[in-house]
Amino acid sequence: MSLFPKLFPAMIDAVDAIIKQNSESVTELDQAIGDGDHVTNLQRGIKALKAKEGEISALDWADALQNIGMVSMSAIGGASGSLYGTLFIAMSKAAKGQELSVSTFAEAFAQGVEAVKRRGKADAGEKTMLDVYMPVADCLKQAEANSTALPEILKQVCATANQGMESTRDMVATKGRASFLGERTRGHIDAGAKTAQLMICAIVSVLPK
């Protein structure tokens, strides 16, 4: 697992590929109940991160996260830009001075997700990316408590992300742009939840099992 910053180029490639592959369908989701820019926003961030992948992969994990956070914050824009910036910067703070392990990672991730909740004044059930990130954070904590083996953790993380993403379909959005459409949002998966799931599963796929 300490391979994280070294594996960063592979991770960002996997994220890039999965977002590209799903760009049309995700854009349709954001057009249906948002403004249609979510994929473009993320892709601006991915491009900026790829341009710095060498630099980032040479850092320790806390600094790498800080760097990823600043780049995300400055390149993505929109709601998701500030949220991903907040996620990684808060994770970096928690990681500072810690050895990377399942335990420290789970803790840092949980702190990052808490920061996102505060930034977005949002919680579970509001039809946002949090409906993926919150259960995934819980799943990591749980796995750590249970000393689950890494391959199994990764499988669980991806399954949890999938479930979380699917769960947004029947929700009525109460945060973000989609909230303006009220009941009209029911029946549509949230775009930010969908990309969160896609990116989590893509990253999981490049980690050594």
Add this chain to the structure above:
Amino acid sequence: MSLFPKLFPAMIDAVDAIIKQNSESVTELDQAIGDGDHVTNLQRGIKALKAKEGEISALDWADALQNIGMVSMSAIGGASGSLYGTLFIAMSKAAKGQELSVSTFAEAFAQGVEAVKRRGKADAGEKTMLDVYMPVADCLKQAEANSTALPEILKQVCATANQGMESTRDMVATKGRASFLGERTRGHIDAGAKTAQLMICAIVSVLPK
């Protein structure tokens, strides 16, 4: 023939009916190579004339023409408004103090058409209403010279108007709005020629034979 101002309500009704009947097809002609307002323009004039039909039909023919000219000029607008205004006002000038007869009418009509040519700086073959009015004016003069009987004159007038209108199809417009389209105007009948023909034949149809 001295029935003209008295027959004015019947004439304007006939004109109204024929323009209404052909409004879509004529609008399409003006949309193809003009700006599509020709029928609306004429109909504004027709409406204004109908509102004054009682007054007009009580006048002598010179004053009736003057009145028709002023109403046309003020209600129609566009190129055709000034041309019809000019036509009737010039006809009225020629009619002043004359007894209405085939001969005086043919002369007044010819004067009117000359005034239209001057106003529009246009001549035959430029794909305008003049390609109807000029041959009709000639036809009237000719018939008068030949002492043709009225029913035969009316038949010839309508046939001449038809030919003139048809002749515009293969012309390239060099005057009016259509001229801007140059070669692209070939193959389309000129809207103003079409309505000139329709109105002439409609008026002919209500004259006693």
Add this chain to the structure above:
Amino acid sequence: MKKFINSVDTLLNESLSGFAMAHADIVRFNEEPHFISRQAPTQSGKVALISGGGSGHEPLHSGFVGHGMLDAACPGQIFTSPTPNQMMAAAQAVENGGGVLFIVKNYAGDVMNFEMAAEMIDCSNATVFVNDDVSLPKNHSTGRRGVAGTLIVEKVVGAAAENGKDLAACKAIGERVNEATASMGVAMTSCTVPALGKPTFILNDDEIEMGVGIHGERGRETIPIKSATEIVEQLSTAIEEELKPKKNQPALLHINGFGATPLIELHLIYNLAAQFWQKRGVDIRRSLVGNYTTSLDMAGCSITLSLLDEDLLKLWDAPVHTAALRWGM
């Protein structure tokens, strides 16, 4: 057709009333016959400037009535020349001892209706014809059309009239500006005339219409869509061939939107056009970017270059207070 209207017949009247209410500090609206004139009285002896034409080009011309520009505007029905009685009534209302100068876009209908009015009014009057559209050859059978350059003529002559220039001088300045001004336009879509209820013509998604006028009509040719840079090259080259500007020639560059093209695109066009002229040594001293001479909801734009010398630039810069152009006061 989807439009904010109550009925096609009352649209123009309701809109003009609204315009006059929204700008009651500047203009008044005469309903029968239609004309818009200044609220404030003018200096006695000032030449009265009157323009007009079909409606649907807003803010042209009503939006340019006010101090430093027009004294009155005569709006016709949509895309239909106004009738002579409008110009006669307007002239009567605003003539103030200096005579009347008509500023007329060169279209058959406008020319003939203004000409009839000029024949019938009894005060001294003159006419400036605007024919800045270089999409047509100079020797075109009717002469060239007047398009977006019209407002430049109205602004410059407006300042001259405000400064007390007499009728002949105002006419001469107007003709000088017209000579020094060239425009060309391109459309992405036609527009929908309310009385007709459907677009005047349909372009495919990969086609644009080059050399259009301002009535939603077809232009010189339909061509495949190109990059903004290529479009600007084509429009500007036509203007260059006409005006042949000298090195260091001061000029005004006007990018005019036809109605439905967003400002973000018009500013991009301005950027490319300014570069085109800078490369040729033209000194772009003044700029105007926006929807000033529109064709209802047509998408597209035109480029206008006006070679203004220092005297004319001063007149351009003079104070103006109208609904659509305002500075210096």
Add this chain to the structure above:
Amino acid sequence: MKKFINSVDTLLNESLSGFAMAHADIVRFNEEPHFISRQAPTQSGKVALISGGGSGHEPLHSGFVGHGMLDAACPGQIFTSPTPNQMMAAAQAVENGGGVLFIVKNYAGDVMNFEMAAEMIDCSNATVFVNDDVSLPKNHSTGRRGVAGTLIVEKVVGAAAENGKDLAACKAIGERVNEATASMGVAMTSCTVPALGKPTFILNDDEIEMGVGIHGERGRETIPIKSATEIVEQLSTAIEEELKPKKNQPALLHINGFGATPLIELHLIYNLAAQFWQKRGVDIRRSLVGNYTTSLDMAGCSITLSLLDEDLLKLWDAPVHTAALRWGM
């Protein structure tokens, strides 16, 4: 999609450069990161006003940078909030000893990105949130959106800052104007975001979308098209329920076009809206009609009523010199 562009990626940059070139007397453009700021230096100690948001709403906000209004604007990508580093760089450039006041439309992305910037800059700062859109209930889970009323806040606070009011006073005035302002919009069509290349949604020819924001997105409900009078009634009634204006209350009435609706229709809407308020005894003292807060090429408009007392009217009337609003200088 047909637009005047070279490539979707360079559109914003090319357009902002063009904007800054066309208005070089008023603004300058910082390319990395993007912000527009005033050309002229300000009085030392003046509160610096910074706004921003996604692009595609032009002239908002860049068109309101200049004397008497904003000190800087931070344009994001099209319909995408700007990033905190833009606001930080702008603040550094324009802060002049009086602190920074951010004027932010209430959207999740804008709020969060401006908040992050506010946390990171080290000069004193405050934020006014604009939430004038009454198509949403007041207790909506995210609060209401900021729409066309934003420019009124920017104009009035801009005048106060120019007059030397301090940060707390400027914030208080901004909040007072925001409280007194309500808007509601209706769309005839959606718009086409360049990066997507097709309209965000499709309405049938007999449908309109009530209660829309300014991002070409769907609104509260799709309803059958109605007459302009009925549309104005529906929009104005929602505003009336919110503001409950008293008899003889002085007010500013703003009709805002979304981009593709011609002025002729906006003036008709103004006419009907002014009648609506006059019937209720509201004293319409100021008017603004035009495309000020747009959604690219969306057809539609919004009505904004702002209850301005004599003090606020004075601030509205104060001299302003920006690309899109100019008077008194």
